[in-house]
Amino acid sequence: MISRDQMLAAPKVLLHDHLDGGLRPGTIAELAADIGHTLPRTDPDELGAWFVESADSGSLERYLETFDHTVAVMQNSAAITRVASECVQDLAADGVVYAEIRYAPEQHLNGGLSLDQVVEAVREGFEQGEVLAKAAGHQIVVRQLLTAMRHQARSMEIAELAIAYRDAGVAGFDIAGAEAGFPPTRHLDAFEYLQRENAHFTIHAGEAFGLPSIWQAIQWCGADRLGHGVRIVDDIAAADSALLDLASVDLAKVELGRLAAYVRDRRIPLEMCPSSNLQTGAADSIAHHPIGLLTALKFRVTVNTDNRLMSGTTLSREFSLLAEAFGYDLADIRWFTINAMKSAFLPFEQRLALINTIIKPWYADALA
Template sequence: MADSATVPAAIVARAPKALLHDHLDGGLRPQTIIELAGESGYDGLPATDADELGAWFRDSADSGSLVRYLETFSHTVAVMQTPDQLRRVARECALDLAADGVVYAESRFAPELHVEGGLSLPEVVEAVLAGLREGEAEAAAAGTPIRMVSLLTAMRHAAKSDEIAQLAIRYRDQGVGGFDIAGAEAGFPPSRHLSAFEYLRRENAHFTIHAGEAFGLPSIWEAIQWCGADRLGHGVRIVDDITSEGDTHTLGRLAAYVRDRRIPLEMCPTSNLQTGAAESIAEHPITLLKDLRFRVTINTDNRLMSGTSMSREMQLLVDDAGWTLDDLRWATINAMKSAFIPFDERLAIIERVVKPGYAALSAAT
């Protein structure tokens, strides 16, 4: 087994990666924001230098408050209101992820946030899907192939979840892999959107729910037992149902259920530090949950706001929490097993890309 000391940054950068939880409006390039703002006449940016703007996003998001963290999105959403803007952002998302070694990614976005310029919800979805396809084609031509899938997100404080769920079904054969709800958890339980989840289940569709990030076990319980989520967005607070005494860990009934059912946890370490859901990478619950063999996955959440990438998230776990190359491989396979694409496609990426890629890296160390 590879030791954590034998996983230098060069190896982590080359590792095949699978990403389940990444927000399209949280991953823009700072320079792109500046250029799109100039073209559209948006004058609300706090900085017009790319380095300064990137630092502003990271500093503003690093507040310890989920609500404050979410406020930074007003600037990115402002420059994602036309087909050309959406296509460019989606294309660059695919290219940036592919350049980081990501071989499979699900990019989620809320169509209802991109209609201020007069677009219809279907037009928003079609523009994003077109951009992702363009990015895939360019990445493949550059020798860094990536499979991109989109998730349609409904805002939990709004009342469009039924419409967004129907949109996810309408476009599921054109690149939409599933559905999600996001936004501030407190006061907006997932059960408010129960009709959307019931509709998706009737349509044999996949969905994940942001739960257990800023709010605790009740949010996770509702997402799973009431709404029927296939995966948990974050789910970090499941540790509140685990009692630890030394090396002995006792799981409560909800935690045991999540582990027994192999419910995937879309964990985002750096983001959790920013929103106050964890104190440090070394103490982040992801490592305990890995050791207890929950179905843990590693994710970026919002690359711009967190100043991060999949390589960075993995390297932090190696450097600060003692993860090994085998651990990274295990979490990557977990993500592929949990992906919202057909089983044969998941298996092909695991067997033809992930396993050979990690085998080559292991031999190199």
């Protein structure tokens, strides 16, 4: 059993977390009051509960409504910087030592900001957050992932923005939004440009749509990582067992399709977000989440939060849920964490330094 204190103190790495999905309810209430934006609740505790209940409702419309409120209060530099700084501080307090935080700059222009000003505001907030976290006794490194929206036509512009700022806090590029009807191949020019520039990018794929989305993200677009990728399990067959009832699965009889085998062979990282996947219907319970089988089969699995506000979660909580469901211990948490650090869009020597000077020493002491 992993104690709560151990889980909190354990160094963790986060690759899939949305800036506009992780605001503090109190901050939303204050920023909304400043700009006259109407919220469904004004009390921070009640507002926080409303976000989680809405995300749990099973209604896509109500789920998307939650982001209407968070994005609405992030339309000026001061607000964006505050949100970014608090994000870093909250992650650091949860034991996260490295994080890549994604957001769509194009969604923060209603107040008159330019794309560059949005990126600069986030950069300032992340830098402030790192300093404040260090003063509180927590070491953390945070980088930006710039997201383009599938249903819009600004992916090339956002890709060029990511390249312009890749030496100024931006680690890579992402594409998000509804998978069905908006395949990543609509944005091939952006992905080809990023590849020519030797840049890193991840693609939301295999959460809501399935194997074609994963196949296109990898084979057409050249994604370094898969955002979620949970539906890769559809290309895995197990004889004489319920596939996701891990206790009854005979791993020796599990058969991987060609796409699943390719993903595992190439060590393509899967940015899995257990609680979020339950809310969006990609899994029906933590105990039956494909992460259990994929981990047992040694895919490059990483554990993430997606939207901390909407899921009412932290990375420590995600690991605790998995430990309870699958019996994971600190050695397993170490494996997930090193997977994530190896998969980060950070220069090799910096990844290695975090692994060898922070992650491995802590787990070695804890497991001794």
